[in-house]
Amino acid sequence: MSILITGGAGFIGSHFVRLMVNQGRQVVVLDKLTYAGNLENLKDIVENSKTSKLFKLYKGDICNQELVEHIFSSENIDTIVNFAAESHVDRSILSASAFIDTDMKGVFVLLEASKRFGIKKFIQISTDEVYGTAHSGAFKETDALNPSNPYSASKAGGDRLAYAYWVTYKLPIIITRASNNYGAYQYPEKFIPLFITNAIEDRKLPLYGDGRQVRDWVHVEDHCAAIDFLMACGKDGEVYNIGGGNERYNVDVANLIIDELKKPKTLIEHVKDREGHDRRYALDCAKLAALGWKPKIKFENGIRDTIKWYINNQAWWKRIKNGEFMEYYNRQYSHRFAPAKS
Ligand code: NAD
Ligand code: DAU
Numbered sequence: 436m437s438i439l440i441t442g443g444a445g446f447i448g449s450h451f452v453r454l455m456v457n458q459g460r461q462v463v464v465l466d467k468l469t470y471a472g473n474l475e476n477l478k479d480i481v482e483n484s485k486t487s488k489l490f491k492l493y494k495g496d497i498c499n500q501e502l503v504e505h506i507f508s509s510e511n512i513d514t515i516v517n518f519a520a521e522s523h524v525d526r527s528i529l530s531a532s533a534f535i536d537t538d539m540k541g542v543f544v545l546l547e548a549s550k551r552f553g554i555k556k557f558i559q560i561s562t563d564e565v566y567g568t569a570h571s572g573a574f575k576e577t578d579a580l581n582p583s584n585p586y587s588a589s590k591a592g593g594d595r596l597a598y599a600y601w602v603t604y605k606l607p608i609i610i611t612r613a614s615n616n617y618g619a620y621q622y623p624e625k626f627i628p629l630f631i632t633n634a635i636e637d638r639k640l641p642l643y644g645d646g647r648q649v650r651d652w653v654h655v656e657d658h659c660a661a662i663d664f665l666m667a668c669g670k671d672g673e674v675y676n677i678g679g680g681n682e683r684y685n686v687d688v689a690n691l692i693i694d695e696l697k698k699p700k701t702l703i704e705h706v707k708d709r710e711g712h713d714r715r716y717a718l719d720c721a722k723l724a725a726l727g728w729k730p731k732i733k734f735e736n737g738i739r740d741t742i743k744w745y746i747n748n749q750a751w752w753k754r755i756k757n758g759e760f761m762e763y764y765n766r767q768y769s770h771r772f773a774p775a776k777s
Contacts, residue, residue: 437461439512441497441545442519444468446621447560451516451659456486458663463510465493465503467537470759471522475751476620497541500548507552514556516662517545520593523624524564524586525767529708531585538586542593546600556607556666557596563614563676563716573717576612576674583711594674601672609669611662613677614718617737618655619744623752624763626650627738630689631745632752634696639692641768644708646686649715653679654732657699664728665716677717681734688738695742706771 438455442448443464455462455629480486491510495502497519506512519541520525523535542559549557566574567581580595582588600606621628630640661677669675689703723729745752756764 436513437463437511439463439465439510439515441465441515441517442472444472444474444476444492445518445522446471446476446618447616447655447658448518449473449620450618450655451518451662452477452490453480453577454656454659454663456480456489459489461489463491463493463506463512465495465497466519466547467496468494469521471622472655473622473755475754479590489493493770496537498536498544500544501525501557502527503544503548504551507548507554512552513554514558514666515545515549515554516558516560516666517542518560520560520627521586522588524584525624525709526763527584527586527589529766531589534589538589539592539596542596546597546606550600550606554606556609557600558599558662558666559594559608559610560662561594561597561612561674562587563612563636563678563718564713565591565594566716567608568713569715569717573719574676575719576676576722576723583713587713597646598674607671609671610674611665611677612674612718613658613661614651614716616658616678617652618741620751621655623756624760627688627692627741628687628752630692631696631742632756634692634698634702635746635749635776636700637698639704639772640689640693640702641706641771642689642703643685643706643712646684646689646705648685648712649682649717650679650685651716651718652681652734653677653730654734654737657730657732661728661730663722664726668726668728675723676718676720677723678720679721679730679732679734682715682717683734691738692742695739704772706768737775743754757770
């Protein structure tokens, strides 16, 4: 039997594909290869004769019912892990349409096909953003959802739709809500890789507002290990938080990156804040811990390795940081930065 990994050419999806093929699992990837999808993330798998025979790629859209049904009917799929999504909050603020399509309608198409073909396990990759800002304490899986930007609202739609298919049709669903991921192969629009790559290039680091927003960082390999664990040990119909236990102020993460790269602090520029910016994310992960899983990678070690990866893989991100990326970057940041002094 095969596992269908949607969004397998993206950041987290490609790490999960690697984990699966290294365990000898047969993997089918369905990926639209949007700006964020990158076959270079899977190069080591495709070029290795041992892993390449365990891997098959379909380039296509999870909203395409015909294609999804074709894959289900021809590929012996028993498990689906749905990573496919539009994933960047700032882009959803600029334009939400693709988020509604992929993060809601796409989930619907996958659920319908899974019901029709009798899939044994459907893992919906949701996010801690569906809870909204944590004013105090940490969110439990049973807490109310309060998403506050178009990305998190569309993810909440997919999350609840998946749950509805469990309650209504007993489709074996598990929903995961992870905190902020970091690690190799993350598209440089996101905070950590943007700041690392800008600092390497001696460009300004655009820190939103006062920089005192808090995120809980989980290493992407820990996140993938948790999903793998839940495929075996999670209970159908349940939601599981996956956090890293590493709550940090953004400004502290920015300073850590600057220090590690031995760059001047003056590269950090406080810029106009993100609209509707969630102040703090925090997860209570007792439910997952009670099953026997905890993250292994300490943030200070993980971030050092991540910085090294971006230093050693400049061709990977320099190919990305042109064309479409620069268009987006200018649209997102040009009005935020103070004009350069002449
Ligand atoms: P990413 O943007 O790096 O990758 C998304 C992948 O999905 C890309 O390969 C893209 O081509 C593909 N894709 C987009 N639309 C598609 C469509 N319509 N059909 C098929 N493929 C499509 O995202 P990521 O950071 O790897 O996130 C993966 C998943 O994890 C998302 O569902 C996201 O909401 C969730 N998540 C991310 C984080 C994080 O910190 N990055 C944290 C928690 C949850
Ligand atoms: O919490 C999980 C979520 O984490 C995932 O569901 C999303 O897919 C993922 O993108 C991420 O969302 P965030 O909005 O938290 O991540 P981002 O990397 O965009 O920003 C992290 C923090 O850094 C946030 O407080 C905003 C801030 N930031 C971000 C950028 C891009 C800046 O200060 N400057 C920036 O240029």
